[in-house]
Amino acid sequence: xEIKNKQQGIMIVADVLDIVGGKWRGQILAHLCxxxxxxxxxxxxxNKITSSTLTKELRYLEDIKMVERKIIQDKPIVIEYKLxxxxxxxxxxxxxxxEWGQKHRDSVFKKDx
Amino acid sequence: xEIKNKQQGIMIVADVLDIVGGKWRGQILAHLCxxxxxxxxxxxxxNKITSSTLTKELRYLEDIKMVERKIIQDKPIVIEYKLxxxxxxxxxxxxxxxEWGQKHRDSVFKKDx
DNA sequence: AACACAAGTAGTTTTTAAGATACTTAATGC
DNA sequence: GCATTAAGTATCTTAAAAACTACTTGTGTT
Numbered sequence: 201x202e203i204k205n206k207q208q209g210i211m212i213v214a215d216v217l218d219i220v221g222g223k224w225r226g227q228i229l230a231h232l233c234x235x236x237x238x239x240x241x242x243x244x245x246x247n248k249i250t251s252s253t254l255t256k257e258l259r260y261l262e263d264i265k266m267v268e269r270k271i272i273q274d275k276p277i278v279i280e281y282k283l284x285x286x287x288x289x290x291x292x293x294x295x296x297x298x299e300w301g302q303k304h305r306d307s308v309f310k311k312d313x
Numbered sequence: 314x315e316i317k318n319k320q321q322g323i324m325i326v327a328d329v330l331d332i333v334g335g336k337w338r339g340q341i342l343a344h345l346c347x348x349x350x351x352x353x354x355x356x357x358x359x360n361k362i363t364s365s366t367l368t369k370e371l372r373y374l375e376d377i378k379m380v381e382r383k384i385i386q387d388k389p390i391v392i393e394y395k396l397x398x399x400x401x402x403x404x405x406x407x408x409x410x411x412e413w414g415q416k417h418r419d420s421v422f423k424k425d426x
Numbered sequence: 427a428a429c430a431c432a433a434g435t436a437g438t439t440t441t442t443a444a445g446a447t448a449c450t451t452a453a454t455g456c
Numbered sequence: 457g458c459a460t461t462a463a464g465t466a467t468c469t470t471a472a473a474a475a476c477t478a479c480t481t482g483t484g485t486t
Contacts, residue, residue, distance in 0.1 A: 204455095211409055212334070212410075213411060214340055216413060221473070222330075222334070222473075223327070224474090227323055227326060230323045230326045238432080250477095251435085252435075256473095270458075275482090277483080290413070297330070297406065300329060300403070307399050312394070352464070353461085356463095362444090363444080365444090365464090369443095374436090392462085407440095
């Protein structure tokens with residue numbers, strides 16, 4: 201499939217990159233592709249993110265219906281974050297991103313030499 | 314293909330999003346997928362980008378060998394920016410991004426209601 | 427009762443990205 | 457010789473993203 205309607209296509213590129221871009225959003229989504237995770241699990245696995253940043257990013261992803269906050273137990277309260285059905289669709293895209301990155305890591309990710 | 318080696322995979326997600334992320338980089342690459350373009354052509358088509366920002370982004374994309382600056386004529390000097398052979402490989406990824414965006418635009422891009 | 431853990435919130439500061447504005451250099455057309 | 461276009465550079469300001477530090481609330485643990 202080709203990119204039809206150039207102008208519209210390019211606007212969509214920017215829109216999608218809004219969702220997945222930034223320092224953390226893509227990583228959060230990638231981690232949630234594997235399985236649902238609790239707040240502090242995400243915090244641990246996303247090395248160095250702060251609580252306030254993680255909260256902000258999760259709220260954003262909830263707002264756009266990519267991620268769902270689910271109370272899975274109260275007393276003591278346990279909350280998990282998972283991709284919505286719709287959010288699951290991002291998995292394929294993330295696979296494509298990783299594939300491209302793996303193929304091209306040598307040419308692109310070298311800072312030295 | 315699955316995402317093997319979770320930790321590495323997620324680092325790669327972040328790396329790739331560095332390349333393609335930000336307000337302009339994805340759009341510049343998307344436009345260059347179609348055909349090479351001159352500085353002012355890019356400036357026109359990327360509505361509202363400033364010269365200094367465009368210069369900065371192009372230099373970055375040159376540094377990572379995604380884009381090539383080519384003098385195609387002197388007197389008067391004419392320069393064009395084109396994807397390198399390697400840079401062309403991003404086209405497929407952009408197609409995937411656009412496809413995802415098109416499928417999910419209704420659920421994701423609505424701000425109202 | 428004191429402490430720890432989970433899941434945050436609140437306020438401030440720092441860093442980074444992007445924008446605004448103005449200038450430059452070389453050539454070309456009028 | 458003056459204006460215009462192409463392809464930028466230089467400097468400063470603003471805005472947005474992320475980080476830093478500290479605090480909170482509920483619960484359970486010893």
